[in-house]
Amino acid sequence: LFARIGKTYSPVSGALVKRHNVSDVMKTIHRLDEGTRFLITAPVTFKDRTTLEHLSILSQQGFARILVDGTIVSIEEVLEENTYAAEKIQLVVDRAVVRYNDEDNDYRLQDSIQTAFYEGRGECELRFMDEKPTMVFNSLFELDGISFTEPTLHLFSFNNPLGACPKCEGFGSTMGIDEDLVIPNPHLSVYEGCIAPWKGETMGKWKDKFILGASAHNFPVHRPYIDLTDEEKALLWDGAKGVKGINALFKHLESKSYKIQFRVMLSRYRGKTVCTTCKGKRLKPEANYVKVGTQSLSDLVELPLRKLKVFFQELKLDEQDASIAKRLLTEITTRIDFLISVGLPYLTLNRISSTLSGGESQRIQLATSLGSSLVGSLYILDEPSIGLHPKDAQQLITVIQALRDNGNTVVVVEHEEAFMRAADFLIDIGPAAGNLGGEIIAAGLPQDVLSHPTSLTAAYLNGTQQIPIPQALRKATGEIILEGVRQHNLKGFDISFPLGVFSVVAGVSGSGKSTLIKQILYPALKKHLEMVGERPGIHKALKGDLDAIQHVEMVDQNPIGKSSRSNPVTYLKAYDDIRNLFASEELARIRGYKAKHFSFNTDGGRCD
Incomplete structure (x- = not known):
């Protein structure tokens, strides 16, 4: 879509960048009032020759006039005076008048415009005898002194050298000063010492100087780092007039890196950090100059799907762009609808696949299959409800039924009750596991299978057999407390895990269950017990009866x-x-x- 109808805008002036041709200039001329007098000029720059030498060559080519300070001057007169010197002049290619329905005049104008583009190295100007502003046309896709890359499919792919950020090569991160290492506890303020390298007798002076100068910029030195605005964080890192920030310290250390103690200190805070060129967007800056509507590609992939759908619904295009993008917009909105229909309206398109939960990954795969619009296919799904909340399971059933309604056959290996009750045909294999199984116990409509006398599956579905809930629940022997968990979509709450009991963390898919357990609780306990392991997710503190835990083990689905x-x-x-x-x-x-x-x-x- 961006390669086909995207418009490039200059980051300097914000003006639209366009490659003009002769017909564009002619259309502009035909919109002028009949009888309007104007000049077709071309800016000529002298590099290898003197001004007079170049003017002599232009005279030999048949050009007779140049524009000097708004006045038309004869080239022959300038050559006779032998005193003119300038690095750039406006060559008068033609003097013309707007005439409607005059083919001979149009042919002459077209030749003059083509000549102006050639002599001006891609630039042609229309200058008027009255106070009208000069109209500038460029055939080289340039504006404000910048040569832009024309939109192509590869320009918008971070997996292609033409589109990937040249610094991080499309990964979005580079080796640099790691914010998590510099500020290990973001719940502290600058005054409380949240900045690790600003400690000690020598380095502590950086903190003192920053606090003294911060008041002039209304910087809240007593506010926790995690609650600072983006502008306040930028001031803390980059500094301002009269205030040196964190980056100034590391530049100072790099200038003194011939000393081993400074090299050691630098290495202590190096790690994977957001690329400073693309700001983690992974595309080269030129790709973000191209916009559809008012948004660049990087802007759109950061929107939740529900907002992305609204953007495309409200997108206003001219007749030509609408015709070009009609099929593309249909495909885009259809696929967005599929993702929303499987319960993923909160998802952004720039989410890394490794951060998706199991349920989210499965539903994306199903939405992809649904979006392919295949007919007459057989889909085989192996326990798709693993890790899904009952609410999400129902949404998954809706997607599977949509696949069926499109003219496909769906075979599901499943033991989730909602799936078995929603099936059109149910096959029960048993009666037990291993060599005691391998027989068809019942097959048919779900209601027929439910009445089967020897089916263990039917016994649990119709309620004749149940898993009893214990009358007396075990009492906790202690607790582990996580305070201020904020990773991903977790909102900074405190939570207590009782010890010596069977605890369950429940919630819809994508609510933060795996983030809480896999990225915060397990790494935090691992680091507390063994002093090694991956860095835990953002949290304020790990407290409680930690001495009661001797070992921690993660049992996952790998x-x-x-x-x-x-x-x-x-x-x-x-x-x-x-x-x-x-x-x-x-x-x-x-x-x-x-x-x-x-x-x-x-x-x-x-x-x-």
Whole structure:
């Protein structure tokens, strides 16, 4: 869409950048009043020759006049005086009058305009005899002294060298001063010492000087860093008149990097940081000069889908652009509707896939399938409800039914009650697991399967069998408290996890469950117990009965074995005892077998 109808705007003046041609200039002339007198001029710059030498060449080419301070001057007169000197002149290519329905005049104007573009190296001007402003045309896609890149498909892809930010190569981050390392506790204020390098007898002077000068800029030194506005954070980092910010300290350290102590201090605060060129947007700046409506591509991908849908619904285009973009806009709005219909109206298009929850990923895949508009296809889904809240499961069922209604067949392996009740045809396999299973117990309409006398699935669905809720719940033996959790969409709350009991964290998909547990609680406990591990997500403090926890283990949905020969016995380390047992047998001792001879991972044990 941006490559087809995007308009490029100059970052200097904000004016539209356009590559003009002869027909554009002619259309402008035909809109003038008949009888209007004007000059067709071209700016000529002298680089390799003197002004007089160049004027002599222009005279030999048939040009007779130049414009000097708004006055038409004969080139021959200038050459005779032999005193004129300038780096740039306005060459008068033609003197013309607007005449309607005069083909001969139009042909002459077209030739003159073409000549002006050539002599002016892409620039042609219409100058008027009265007070009308000069009209400037450029055939080189330039404006305000900047040469712009014409929009192409590759310009808007950070996976392509033509569109990727040259500094971060499209990753959005570079090695630099890491904000999280410089400000490890954003809940502290500048006065309370939130800036780690501004501590100590020597470096503490930077903090004192900043606090003294901050009042002149109304900077709140007692406000926690996390509550500062973007403008206030910019002042703290970049400084201002009379105030040196954090970046000034690191520039000072870099200038003294021949001293080892300063190199060590710099390395202490280096890490992955947002690219300073693209501001994390991953595209080169030229891509953001191109806009559809009033928004650049980087602006649009930062909008939630619900707001993005409104933008495209209210987008106003002229007749030509509307014709070009009609099919593209239909595809875009349709796919946005699919994503919203599966319960993802809050999602932004610049979200990194690794930060999506399992439920969000599955629904995006289903929305993609729905958006492909395939007919007569067979979709096989393996337990798509894993990790989904009942509310999200119902939305997923709606999407699956839409796939079916499009003329497709959908086969789902599932044991979620809502899916089984919504099915058109239900197959129950059993009666138990492993070698006790493998039989078709019941197959048919869901209501028919529910009445089957021997189906264990039917027994739980119709309520004849239930999982009893314990009458007496276990009492907690302590608690772990997380204060001020703010990662991603978490709103800075405090939460207590009781110890010695079975706790469940519930909520709709995308509400922040995985963020709370995987990115804050687990890393925080890991770092507390072992002093190593990844940096926990943003939180104020970890408190409570921490001494009661001796070890923390994360059991997730990732495969447990990294080797293709791995199996549950090797993962549990039980094979070590089994190998030792076989190696201790009398026949094994007679043959000289060791434990390694009973391993399929070593020479002498595995089949060659």
